[in-house]
Amino acid sequence: MFAYLVKRVFQAAVVMFVISLISFSIQDNLGDPLRELVGQSVSEEVREQLRDELGLNDSFLVQYGRFAKKAMRGDLGTSYFFKEPALEVILKKLPATLELVLGATFIIIGLSVPLGVFTAIRPHSIFSRVIMGFSIIGISVPVFLTAILMIFVFSVEMRILPSYGRGDVVHVFGYWSTNFLTWDGWKHILLPSAALASIMLPLFIRLIRSEMMETLQSEYVRFAWAKGLRPRRIWFVHALKNTLLPVITVGGVQIGTMVAYTILTETVFQWPGMGFMFLEAVNRVDTPLIVAYLIVVGFIFVVTNTIVDLIYGLVNPTVKLARMGA
Amino acid sequence: MSLLSVRDLVVKFAMRDQTVTALNGISFDLNRGERMGIVGESGAGKSITGFAILNLISRPGFIDSGHVMFDGMDLAHTSDKALRTIRGNRIAMIFQDPMVTLNPVLTIGQQMVETLQAHRSLTRRDAEKIAVAKLREVYIPAPEERLQQYPHELSGGMRQRIIIAIALLLDPQLIIADEPTTALDVTIQADIMELLLELCQSNNVSLILITHDLGVVSQMTERTLVMYAGRIIESGRTRAIINDPQHPYTQGLIKALPQQTLPGERLKQIPGNMPALSAIPPGCPFNPRCEYTVDRCRTTIPELVRVGPVEVACHEVQRMNRDTETEEQTA
Ligand SMILES: Nc1ncnc2c1ncn2[C@@H]1O[C@H](COP(=O)(O)OP(=O)(O)O)[C@@H](O)[C@H]1O
Ligand SMILES: [Mg+2]
Numbered sequence: 010m011f012a013y014l015v016k017r018v019f020q021a022a023v024v025m026f027v028i029s030l031i032s033f034s035i036q037d038n039l040g041d042p043l044r045e046l047v048g049q050s051v052s053e054e055v056r057e058q059l060r061d062e063l064g065l066n067d068s069f070l071v072q073y074g075r076f077a078k079k080a081m082r083g084d085l086g087t088s089y090f091f092k093e094p095a096l097e098v099i100l101k102k103l104p105a106t107l108e109l110v111l112g113a114t115f116i117i118i119g120l121s122v123p124l125g126v127f128t129a130i131r132p133h134s135i136f137s138r139v140i141m142g143f144s145i146i147g148i149s150v151p152v153f154l155t156a157i158l159m160i161f162v163f164s165v166e167m168r169i170l171p172s173y174g175r176g177d178v179v180h181v182f183g184y185w186s187t188n189f190l191t192w193d194g195w196k197h198i199l200l201p202s203a204a205l206a207s208i209m210l211p212l213f214i215r216l217i218r219s220e221m222m223e224t225l226q227s228e229y230v231r232f233a234w235a236k237g238l239r240p241r242r243i244w245f246v247h248a249l250k251n252t253l254l255p256v257i258t259v260g261g262v263q264i265g266t267m268v269a270y271t272i273l274t275e276t277v278f279q280w281p282g283m284g285f286m287f288l289e290a291v292n293r294v295d296t297p298l299i300v301a302y303l304i305v306v307g308f309i310f311v312v313t314n315t316i317v318d319l320i321y322g323l324v325n326p327t328v329k330l331a332r333m334g335a
Numbered sequence: 336m337s338l339l340s341v342r343d344l345v346v347k348f349a350m351r352d353q354t355v356t357a358l359n360g361i362s363f364d365l366n367r368g369e370r371m372g373i374v375g376e377s378g379a380g381k382s383i384t385g386f387a388i389l390n391l392i393s394r395p396g397f398i399d400s401g402h403v404m405f406d407g408m409d410l411a412h413t414s415d416k417a418l419r420t421i422r423g424n425r426i427a428m429i430f431q432d433p434m435v436t437l438n439p440v441l442t443i444g445q446q447m448v449e450t451l452q453a454h455r456s457l458t459r460r461d462a463e464k465i466a467v468a469k470l471r472e473v474y475i476p477a478p479e480e481r482l483q484q485y486p487h488e489l490s491g492g493m494r495q496r497i498i499i500a501i502a503l504l505l506d507p508q509l510i511i512a513d514e515p516t517t518a519l520d521v522t523i524q525a526d527i528m529e530l531l532l533e534l535c536q537s538n539n540v541s542l543i544l545i546t547h548d549l550g551v552v553s554q555m556t557e558r559t560l561v562m563y564a565g566r567i568i569e570s571g572r573t574r575a576i577i578n579d580p581q582h583p584y585t586q587g588l589i590k591a592l593p594q595q596t597l598p599g600e601r602l603k604q605i606p607g608n609m610p611a612l613s614a615i616p617p618g619c620p621f622n623p624r625c626e627y628t629v630d631r632c633r634t635t636i637p638e639l640v641r642v643g644p645v646e647v648a649c650h651e652v653q654r655m656n657r658d659t660e661t662e663e664q665t666a
Contacts, residue, residue, distance in 0.1 A: 226393075228435040234391055235430075236450045236501065237423035240415075246449075250440045326485040327439055 017318060021311045028307035029080060032300045033073050085304060086297030090290070095301035099283050103305070104185040105175060106271050106282030112188075112202030114264055117210050122249075125217025129225065130244060141218075144211035152270060156204035156277040163200060170200050173279040201278040208270055209263050216259060220252040227251075254325050261317025265310040337364040338508060338541055339388070344401035344411070346380075346387050346565075348612070349394075355612035357383045357396065359565040367508065370535060370542040372552035372573060374588065375562035376609050381545045382431075384562070385511045387411070388543075389422055405509075424454040426509045427502035429531075432518040433494035437486040443497055444482030450504050469500040473530060492523040496530070503534060509541040517546075528555060549588055553577045561585050564609060564620035571645030581647040583625050619650065627651045 051059075060066050064075060079085070085095045128137040164172035176197030178186040188194035224230060225248055233247045271284035279285065283302060290298040346358035358380050365371055373381045386392050388403050390410050403410040405426065408417060422428075430436040437446060447466035451457055457465070463482060470478035473496040486494055495515060502510050512531060516524035532555055535542045544555050552559050552573055559576045561569040561584065569582040580586045587605035607624040610616060616623055622632040629651065637648040642656050 228430060228432065229438040231391065231393070232428075232430055232436045232498075233438070235389060235422055235428040236453065237419045237421070238449060238453050239419070242449065242453075247438050247441070251438070254440070325440070327487045 013322070014319075017315050021315050024311050025304075025307065028311075029077060029304055030073065032303040032307075033076050034069075035303070036076075036296050036300045080304065085301035088290075088295055088298045088301075090293050090295045090298070095297045096305070098286070098298060099301055099305050101184045102281065102283035102286045104187070105280060106268065106275070106284055108188050108198065109201055109205060109271055109274065109280060109282060110264065110267050112198045113205040113209070113267060116202055116206040117213055120206075121210055121213035121217055122253075125214045126221055126244065126249060126252075128214065128218045129221035132222070140214065144214050147207060147211035150207075152204060152208050152273050153277055155207045156201075156274060159200050159204055160277070171197050172200065175281060201274050201280050204277070205267060205270060205274045209267060212263065213256070213260065217252060217256055220255055221248060224248045224251045254321065257317060257321050257324070261313055261320075265313040268306055268309055338367045338369075338405070339365040340402075340404040341388065342402040342404070344384075344387055344403065345399040346383055346392055346396060347399045348396045350613075353613060356399075356615075357565050357612055358387060361401070361565075361567055363560060363567065363570065365509070365541055365543065368539045368541055369558065370532075370544065370556040372556035372559045373543060373545045373562060374547060374549055374552055374559060376547060376588075378609050378611075379562040380565040381547075381562055382513050383565075385428065385513050385543065385545055388511060389426060389428060390418055391422075391428075420454070423450055423507075424505045425507050426511065427505070427507040429495075429498055429502050429510065429512040429515045431514040433491050433498055434518065436498055437494060439486055441485075442482065443484055443486065443489075447482070447497075447501055447504060450501055454505050465504065466500070469503050470497065472503065472534065473497070473500045475500070491519050492527065495519060495527055499527075499531065499534070503538070506538065507540060509543065510535065511543045511545070513545045514547070515544075516551075531555070549577065550592055550594065561588070564615050565612070566620065566648065567639060568621065568648045569645060570639070575644040579643075581642055581645055581652045582621075582649050583627055583651075584621050587624075619648075 064072060067075075083096055087093065088095045088098050091098050124140055128140050131137050160172045163170040174197060175186075175188055175194065177191040177193040178188055179190040179194070180186045188198040230243060230247055233243045238247075268284075271280075271282060272287055273284075274280065275282045275285035276288050283305070287299065287302045289295075290302065341364075342362050344358055344361040345356065348355050348357055361380075361384060363371070373384060375381055383392065383396070387398055388405075388410065390398065390403070390413075392398060398411050401411060405421065408421070410418065410421060437443070444463060444466065447469075448459055448462040451462040451465055452459075466482060467478045470481055475481055475493065475496055481489070481497070489497070499515075510531075515531065516527050519527060528551060531542070531544075534540070542556070544552065546552060556573050559570065559573045560567050561576070561582065563584055569576060569580070569585045576585060577589065580589050584605070587603075590603045591605065605624055610620065610623075616633070618631070618633040618635055619625070619628075619637050622628045625632065631650050635650070637650045637653070639646045639648045640653055642652055647653070
């Protein structure tokens with residue numbers, strides 16, 4: 010167990026190193042920080058002097074070393090626009106984004122498991138055919154189109170759900186205010202979460218369906234029938250448990266990926282999270298904020314993957330964590 | 336009164352471009368406490384026969400026609416609910432490969448308790464007591480501890496013993512064992528067979544033993560069916576079939592037994608292969624591989640007919656038999 014943990018943490022560190030390197034080279038090539046800092050009216054000599062002082066004339070490696078050292082201490086630079094530490098700007102926006110991802114995750118789990126299981130058990134029923142048809146459409150429709158369509162139907166035509174913002178939130182602690190404690194908050198988060206979920210939902214339904222169908226063909230499921238068990242027990246205990254094991258791995262990666270998709274969703278719904286912030290930062294060429302965003306998202310991605318691997322090891326009795334370390 | 340009576344059972348598989356017949360008119364009876372072997376090469380339809388008895392043929396296969404009479408019920412044409420009261424309870428099945436028969440994510444205890452609870456209202460505690468008793472019957476050491484273990488923590492032989500214990504949980508009247516030792520190490524195959532024989536005898540359980548090994552059949556069973564390409568081609572008392580096989584196919588199977596071969600000599604295999612279901616020749620399905628084939632064998636399917644102590648489906652055997660009868664009469 011300990012060896013496995015160490016190994017996973019080491020892998021995560023390597024991935025973080027690569028992400029930071031990429032992010033930093035973006036910073037190096039994007040815009041001129043001096044122009045952002047001092048504007049046009051400063052003479053060339055003063056600029057050159059400032060460059061020296063800021064270390065912008067040092068070699069790439071030296072600059073990266075300085076950047077990495079600061080990053081380790083949580084210093085990801087100062088946002089040009091907000092004039093605040095970039096990390097802090099992001100941390101303020103992070104809870105809104107995480108709640109959005111959480112909402113979408115709930116929708117995905119709540120729908121994909123029953124639908125995937127049903128379409129596997131009754132592949133020839135009309136309902137299954139409809140679900141599978143929709144899932145093909147769902148995969149090919151871009152998320153902003155789904156989002157706009159949803160706004161049109163539920164906000165403009167039916168007027169039952171708000172189309173932008175977070176609504177009433179309740180402060181929990183630190184930078185975290187939550188949507189999940191007020192009725193208005195629930196109403197506001199529903200559409201954006203649904204739009205975000207719509208990208209991954211068809212994929213998950215199909216994944217669960219195909220894994221489930223394969224499991225239903227297995228010898229141990231046939232043996233379960235031969236034992237005279239009830240269908241419900243065979244489907245939901247014998248088959249589903251084995252179906253969800255591989256789904257957990259894929260699922261974890263996809264939920265990490267979903268953080269990136271929040272950029273589109275948050276923009277359409279003007280959701281005050283870090284995805285919306287990122288797009289604004291790009292428009293303002295707020296390089297430290299862009300770099301900080303990439304690093305934070307990379308960090309979230311690495312952490313979810315590591316946690317998912319650990320959960321997989323815990324729920325799968327055939328994987329001994331001690332052996333995984335070997 | 337026989338315990339099980341199978342009549343004209345036909346099982347088909349609906350493949351993409353055609354429907355093939357895997358079982359073609361299987362009929363046999365099995366008495367209470369009787370042990371019967373089903374032998375034949377791989378692909379003969381032995382496993383399909385076993386599964387069809389429990390109505391466990393899954394898509395694209397289906398029971399096309401025929402009857403499986405068990406205790407006044409036709410298992411081939413009854414509700415799923417009625418089938419559940421039979422499966423695992425009054426007819427239990429032991430599968431071929433113990434490495435894939437148990438569910439990898441459930442403990443041995445869970446898989447035994449659920450079987451008991453499916454058929455009887457028992458608390459978990461009481462069910463576990465029965466499970467431990469059955470594990471002891473199949474000589475599993477430290478049975479209480481096994482209940483907490485997952486299948487992957489146990490060896491193949493141990494797993495097959497546990498599967499036998501599961502089959503015995505509800506004191507069934509019939510056990511169908513589909514090549515129960517084929518996937519196991521040679522050194523423990525005999526142990527498992529011996530255990531199975533002992534348990535059937537002491538509990539007066541009927542047994543259908545599916546195997547491709549005539550040697551095993553002769554040790555374990557009283558009666559034997561020989562199958563070829565989805566048909567029964569010979570049936571009768573095991574001793575009669577082993578000592579005096581009538582059908583050329585059965586003769587070939589016996590000649591191929593290692594005991595029939597001198598050391599250093601090559602095993603005498605029957606030339607050729609069993610046909611695929613989509614390519615079964617007209618007439619007797621065995622005719623392309625048979626050394627006695629005459630024209631009639633290529634056109635007419637032979638019926639099972641009593642010849643001495645056995646029943647056999649072979650034109651030539653029946654003709655020779657008729658000839659000897661006439662000779663005896665004229666003499
Ligand atoms: N799911 C299936 N789909 C199509 N054909 C099948 C299927 N299962 C078995 N068969 C065919 O049925 C025939 C009999 O199979 P089986 O009873 O398993 O043979 P065996 O005598 O070796 O146990 C074989 O020719 C096999 O190809
Ligand atoms: Mg078989």
